[in-house]
Amino acid sequence: MTHPSGSGAILEAHGLHKHFGALHVLKGVDLVVAERELVFIIGPSGSGKSTLLRCLNRLEDPSSGTVVVDGIDMLDRRTDINHARQRIGMVFQAFNLYPHMTALGNVTLALRKVAGKGRAEAEAIGRAALARVGLADRAEHTPGQLSGGQQQRVAIARAIALEPRVMLFDEPTSALDPELVGSVLEVMRALRESGMTMVVVSHEMGFARAAADRVVFIDHGLIVEQGKPAQVLGNPEHERTRAFIRQVARH
Amino acid sequence: MGGAPPLSWHRFAEVFLNTAVMAKYLPDIVSGFFLTVGLAVLVVIAGIAAGLALALLRSLAIRPLTWLIVFVVDLFRALPPLVVIVLIYFGLPSAGLSPGAFGATWASLSLVLMAFAEEIFWAGITAVPKGQWEAARSTGLSFRQALGWVVLPQAIRLTVPPLTNRTIAITKGTALGSVVGLAEILSQAQSAVSFSFNPSPLLLGAGAYLVLFLPVVVLGRWIETRFAWKR
Numbered sequence: 001m002t003h004p005s006g007s008g009a010i011l012e013a014h015g016l017h018k019h020f021g022a023l024h025v026l027k028g029v030d031l032v033v034a035e036r037e038l039v040f041i042i043g044p045s046g047s048g049k050s051t052l053l054r055c056l057n058r059l060e061d062p063s064s065g066t067v068v069v070d071g072i073d074m075l076d077r078r079t080d081i082n083h084a085r086q087r088i089g090m091v092f093q094a095f096n097l098y099p100h101m102t103a104l105g106n107v108t109l110a111l112r113k114v115a116g117k118g119r120a121e122a123e124a125i126g127r128a129a130l131a132r133v134g135l136a137d138r139a140e141h142t143p144g145q146l147s148g149g150q151q152q153r154v155a156i157a158r159a160i161a162l163e164p165r166v167m168l169f170d171e172p173t174s175a176l177d178p179e180l181v182g183s184v185l186e187v188m189r190a191l192r193e194s195g196m197t198m199v200v201v202s203h204e205m206g207f208a209r210a211a212a213d214r215v216v217f218i219d220h221g222l223i224v225e226q227g228k229p230a231q232v233l234g235n236p237e238h239e240r241t242r243a244f245i246r247q248v249a250r251h
Numbered sequence: 252m253g254g255a256p257p258l259s260w261h262r263f264a265e266v267f268l269n270t271a272v273m274a275k276y277l278p279d280i281v282s283g284f285f286l287t288v289g290l291a292v293l294v295v296i297a298g299i300a301a302g303l304a305l306a307l308l309r310s311l312a313i314r315p316l317t318w319l320i321v322f323v324v325d326l327f328r329a330l331p332p333l334v335v336i337v338l339i340y341f342g343l344p345s346a347g348l349s350p351g352a353f354g355a356t357w358a359s360l361s362l363v364l365m366a367f368a369e370e371i372f373w374a375g376i377t378a379v380p381k382g383q384w385e386a387a388r389s390t391g392l393s394f395r396q397a398l399g400w401v402v403l404p405q406a407i408r409l410t411v412p413p414l415t416n417r418t419i420a421i422t423k424g425t426a427l428g429s430v431v432g433l434a435e436i437l438s439q440a441q442s443a444v445s446f447s448f449n450p451s452p453l454l455l456g457a458g459a460y461l462v463l464f465l466p467v468v469v470l471g472r473w474i475e476t477r478f479a480w481k482r
Contacts, residue, residue, distance in 0.1 A: 085391040096386035100404050110390035
């Protein structure tokens with residue numbers, strides 16, 4: 001079991017609880033992610049994996065627990081959360097591109113408004129980010145003119161343009177037609193090879209086997225087991241993990 | 252029985268299209284026209300600006316403030332504009348304020364337009380998917396930046412067609428100012444009728460309304476097609 005110790009950790013979450021009214025979604029989750037590590041989170045729908053991800057950049061406020069990213073206490077009231085969020089990129093299932101802007105406009109908005117770059121510098125960085133996801137020639141297209149796979153790659157470019165220390169992926173390929181999944185996974189693999197630290201919630205088990213350092217199985221708001229992909233996916237210890245993997249394999 | 256004059260085009264024209272009467276009262280109608288234009292412009296500016304301001308305040312989700320906004324908006328959506336005009340014109344002087352006919356009409360129509368505009372803007376803001384907020388905030392944009400750069404441009408695009416319609420409908424209410432003696436088009440036409448004992452100025456007044464509002468209606472139709480949302 002690879003369990004990175006504190007020194008090389010870029011992201012540390014401890015004792016995370018999240019209540020939505022009477023619903024107890026996270027029941028004390030610890031997640032420590034080392035620099036350059038790719039952690040793959042799997043679990044049944046409603047298990048709390050998306051909520052966990054959204055607690056890491058405080059799109060959801062955890063009910064209790066701690067989250068430290070790159071040495072910044074994300075839950076401290078004195079933390080400038082807007083500044084801290086530049087260090088944590090996020091990619092969503094529904095892409096969430098801004099439909100009234102071009103691809104380049106999507107990528108440069110935060111560069112200009114949050115990172116404070118001038119237009120020329122922001123556009124240079126934005127074009128470089130679009131080139132990294134293979135869409136240099138789509139800079140002037142609006143989201144409506146792009147395929148789902150291209151939209152998701154623009155969304156990845158929007159996040160990496162801010163040079164985050166960690167990238168969070170919330171089911172990045174679930175909304176895509178099967179033939180478009182590959183192009184997004186390819187970009188994610190290249191990102192991983194460039195040394196990006198990544199936390200990925202997904203059902204793409206093939207990608208997990210090929211690219212993940214660690215697979216974490218979550219059920220009912222708790223981490224059931226975690227370890228190397230071959231171990232968790234190939235020879236899980238717990239019956240619940242086995243049942244889940246059998247079910248996913250059937251689809 | 253032969254006393255009643257036979258209906259004829261000549262007689263109709265003499266009564267309703269009396270050029271001599273029209274020429275005499277044309278300057279009055281023109282002055283009413285410009286007053287109506289000025290009033291309409293001020294109503295549109297104040298009503299839409301105030302409606303947008305209320306919608307933005309409502310987006311802060313501060314409960315007591317939201318309740319107050321919803322109460323005020325529902326109040327002015329429920330009251331007939333004429334009732335608001337009469338209340339302000341005859342009511343405020345007893346509170347020591349004399350808004351005058353122009354002020355009362357302007358304030359009333361602006362409040363009514365504000366109420367409808369707030370509802371329309373608010374509907375537009377809430378129609379923008381939550382994921383747009385989340386994407387913007389996840390890149391570090393503040394609430395205000397996310398609202399201003401991501402949500403509001405999309406919301407306004409959704410609101411332009413209904414807002415255009417509502418604005419035209421309420422701006423036509425400038426004619427209600429005649430009730431409190433505002434010298435706008437209708438009021439000028441009516442007094443011309445009572446001085447000349449001839450209804451031709453009314454036709455002139457109707458023509459003035461057409462000159463004013465027909466281009467606005469056509470513009471509204473163009474805006475509606477122009478802003479039809481395509482994703």
